[in-house]
Amino acid sequence: MPASPATLDELLARSTALAGMTLGQLAAQLQLTVPQNLQKDKGWVGQLLEQILGASAGSKAEPDFPHLAVELKTLPVNQQGKPLESTYVCVAPLTGIAGQQWHESWVCQKLQRVLWVPILAERNIPLAERMVGTAFLWQPNAEQQLALQQDWEELMEQISLGGIASIRGAQGKILQLRPKAANSKALTAAVGAEGEPIRTLPRGFYLKAGFTAGLLQQQFQSV
Incomplete structure (x- = not known):
């Protein structure tokens, strides 16, 4: 597996060099089966990119390239360059969250600097033939930071007040909360409407597809 990139420039050079390659070609470099x-x-596509670019965080609660403070996110897009789905950020804490501040949150830390790697991933394209696009580095500007913080604070307040069952994916400008579980039996602890302990599906924070579509547009119009 390649060593971790020492600098941001090295990471960008590595990721830019992947543009136009297929997932099959990348897997062959690492002698992996598609x-x-x-x-x-x-999570296979993300793990493949992490390995080929030398990410070192694994499943730890820190960005994928901790020494560069960069999170890696693959972004499946269609032929028109539109995202095919929302982007998973991290698991949402459902208990013991009183007093947690936005700046201490895992969401905030993971989204401070993101390396986006678009992947042409329409359903009819076999996995091995899906192609890597041009990667780019993104940092939230003041307006995006504020919108993320507001969404996070509203959702976390609802969770802490026992309103988890009433949270819908349509909520939030940028950030949404959705069930995140391998199956319906994978339940976790949370707070019910009366403040009582309940069991519910784990939830994850996701960036809405409309938001990532805007990032792509901004990036490739300004190139």
Whole structure:
């Protein structure tokens, strides 16, 4: 596996060099087998990119390139360059969250600097033939930072007040909260409407597809 890039420039050079390559070609470099589909291997594309670029965080609660403070996110897009789905950020804490501040949150830390790697990933393209696009580095500007913070604070307040069951994916300008579980039996602890302990599906924070579509547009119009 390649060593971790020492500098931001090295990471950008490495990721830019992948543009135009297929996932099959990248997997062959690492002598990995490409799965038939992503149903059982949902995180496979992200893990492949992490390995090829030398990410070192693994599953730790820190950015993928901790020494560069950069999080890696793959972004499946269609032929028109529109994102095909919302982007998973991290698991949402459902208990013991009183007094947690935005700047201490895992969401805030993970989104301070993101290396986006678009992947042409329409459903009809076999996994091995899906192509890597031009990667770019993004940092939230003041307006985006504020919108993220407001969404996070509203959602966290609802969770802490026992309103988890009423949270819908349509909530939030940028950030949404959605169930995140391998199956319906994977329940976790949370707070109910009366403040009582309940069991519910784990939730994850996701960036809405409309927001990442705007990032792509901004990036490639300004190139």
